Amino acid sequence: MSENMMSGTRAQSLSRWEQLQNWIYQRNVGGRLTTLAFFLPPALVLFSIFVFLPITEAFYYSFYKWQGMTDIAESGQFVGLRNYIQVLNHSVFHTAVYNTFKLILLSLVIQLPIALGIAMLVAEKGFGNSMFRLVYFMPFILADIVAGLLWRYIYDGDYGLVGQISQLLGWENFYPLADKDTAYNSILLVVLWKYTGYHMMIYIAGLQGIPKDLLEAARLDGANWWQTLIRVKLPLIKHAVKLSVFFSIIGGLQFFEMVVPLTNMGPSNSTQTLVSYLYQYGIIRMKVGFGSSVAVIIFAVSVLFAFMYQKYVMSKD
Incomplete structure (x- = not known):
């Protein structure tokens, strides 16, 4: 009984693996998934380094009065939305x-x-x-x-x-x-x-x-x-x-x-x-x-x- 259950589970796993292969094959018509696999990770890394991280830091700094010469924890003063208010009223x-x-x-x-x-x-x-x-x-x-x-x-x-x-x-x-x-x-x-x-x-x-x-x-x-x-x-x-x-x-x-x-x-x-x-x-x-x-x-x-x-x-x- 256990051998039948194991063979049934193995057959079910193979069936799911075949379904996954078929799905990948259908979606990869023209090499689209292959292209994404090669080019998307480098693009995401560059985007994270040069866009996401800088704008995240800028968003964090925007709530502080800070000159950038020393560590923000030492010389930065939390001012909340005061910088935005000053900008919009300037x-x-x-x-x-x-x-x-x-x-x-x-x-x-x-x-x-x-x-x-x-x-x-x-x-x-x-x-x-x-x-x-x-x-x-x-x-x-x-x-x-x-x-x-x-x-x-x-x-x-x-x-x-x-x-x-x-x-x-x-x-x-x-x-x-x-x-x-x-x-x-x-x-x-x-x-x-x-x-x-x-x-x-x-x-x-x-x-x-x-x-x-x-x-x-x-x-x-x-x-x-x-x-x-x-x-x-x-x-x-x-x-x-x-x-x-x-x-x-x-x-x-x-x-x-x-x-x-x-x-x-x-x-x-x-x-x-x-x-x-x-x-x-x-x-x-x-x-x-x-x-x-x-x-x-x-x-x-x-x-x-x-x-x-x-x-x-x-x-x-």
Whole structure:
């Protein structure tokens, strides 16, 4: 009786093992599970080291008044939500939020339509179009620091291009980066110059993926240029448009490197962005707890936007 029970148990175990093998085989069609087994663990390790652990520490530090010079247990003072309250009530933080929103609005309303319009004109393959795309994309290749230093010289009211034009026209020397009414608008102009080519290339990739048969069928049906654009091209590149919008908003939330060489967050904090605010008040002034609260706010806003955008916009493709 016991031998029969043991053989039945062994048969049941073999049956479950076969079921598991069948399940793995069915799920591994195309090598998906094998790919996950090779690439997911390293990605999780890197994510934990460079994202999860730092943001966890920042969240912990944000409840303390701490300069970061010694151990937090020795010199840190627990203040609860006081850092968050100070950040949300700080007028410079309000300026940073306004400037970030202004940058995102510029990108969505002006930059992306310009990039799309240029992409429509130069999407066709050809030597002239290829050279134009190359030249127009070149500013994006420059590092933000390099672009900032270049344009700081251009905006110089004495020796730069702006100064030379002012002297040529007989005007008084104009220093756009020294005037808080024009400094941030000058930065936005640099952003427009640098990143329009990047979004143009995204749209060109989408346009070149449209089957030629569909465009030819639209022409045979009597569709004009505008109708082809609205009814055929735009619906077929909506995934590229959504991706471009996502990059614009996330880039606006993380915008920082170009501000430092151009204005160093001045004059009078008029060119602060969210990340430059974190840099100045959290790192330069050695307020680690205060800066950590700013980092947590930026991280929460970015993650919330990415999640909502993925769920309600990107998932519809």
